[in-house]
Amino acid sequence: MQVITIVQTKGGSGKTTTAMLLASAALNLGRSVTLIDGDVNAQLGRWRDSFELATWESAQKPDWPESLAILSPPESVEGLLSLLEAEEARGVDLVVIDTRPGTHTDTEDFCLISDLVLIPARPVYAEWDMTHRAVLWMDDLRASIAEGERFPAVRVLVMDAGPKIIDAATREGGMAQLPKRDQDVLQEILRLDHLDVIVPHSRILEQLGYHGPLGPAARANAKAPGGRLVADAITRQLEVAELVLTGIDEVIPA
Template identity: 85%
Template sequence: MAKSAARSWRSKVTKVITIVQTKGGAGKTTTAMLLASAALDAGRRVTLIDGDVNAQLGRWRDSFELANWEAIKKPVWPEALTILSPPETVEGLLALLEEEEARGVDMVIIDTRPGTHTDTEDFCLISDLVLIPARPVFAEWEMTHRAVIWMDDLRASIATGERFPAVRVLVIDAGAKIIDAAIREGGLNLLPKRDQDVLGEILKLDHLDVIVPHSKILEQMGFHGPLGPAAVANGRAAGGRLMADAINRQLEVARNVLAGIDAAVLH
């Protein structure tokens, strides 16, 4: 059934992005929230599908609604952002995608559960792009490598010439030293040997040309909700300018992630 899914979904309008990793806590949900924020900021209609076991993405709106913003007037949840649970079958998923396209959704972002599961492969095969978040630390390099090999094996399992999504790695939650090393000529030599090796191996993979820095904003996405409305609300409030600036910096990173995805999908 998974193999036929790749041939069943075609759309020039609605783009499907599936986020995978082989281990929990790898930044998949944060990546989904970040990408949704950028797409909303670009005026797109977005649907999130929470296929992870912990359902953190599915609770995003509830977490936002329950958050106490104290003196700052909290914005309303954007009408252009919908969060759904995944259907139980491939046929149900394809029907859902057709419904979302019919109502004008521009981007569907699918968060998946950890591990190498058949249902995750189904999500991947109906996607335009598979995104693999990668923290550039030695302890998590193996799972990124495993996820890339998994996608390579999945590509090899379908017939020659059949459609297969683009696959990109996104370096996420990187410290200032890692970012400096990545962008500076010869900067890798400034890192400890183990960090050099990990970052160097990640950058050899097909990756988006953007690094998402470590940020308290990322850790508190459940509190802030989508970044654009949060930045506006804080910017209008007395004493909220510093927070608005911090959110806007993270939103600019999100825009760069979206630009990289757009380029990969159109390539």
């Protein structure tokens, strides 16, 4: 069983969106997923409610996947360890823990019991400081544990990137399209340990609460009259999510 904790030092950084994308990819690959919502705004915990309350127009809304559970975190490390043991015993393949913003002790506990700490990073100047702080925080946490003790892998995930950012990162000469400050930020992010996938900006990202897990949403819209364009957009986002999960599998094999 893979355990991933998602951290950032500021709210609105894409932590919950990242958790939803990972769940969507894993479900589409036939894996069983448990999400643990440790954030104060509980957006992840309300994902199913948001989906159930959404009014779909032409498409028949699918049932919520039985292989996706969303839980609140126990109050103690011991309780969390017991919960993870129980989830593994019932055959869960992936646990993703969303955390509250800031550098909190309980978030550090989540990190230390994980296989991977994932830091979502929007590659723009205004967001760089919080990504840098999150990376330094993980470095300090690593330095605080005894030599030889297990520590999770740490990776940055470039999230919500516009076309110019993607061109800059993937196409020769593309960097020149960016303002100098954004060039500097992107170069700094790419120097960090990062997954070799960039998640593009999309309206689908903004509407994950409405769509629910992406695989069932894509299939439902594909069957609906006039739903092909929406289905294609969801499918493209799902394909990116699966690439992210493939990158994670290379770091921490499933």
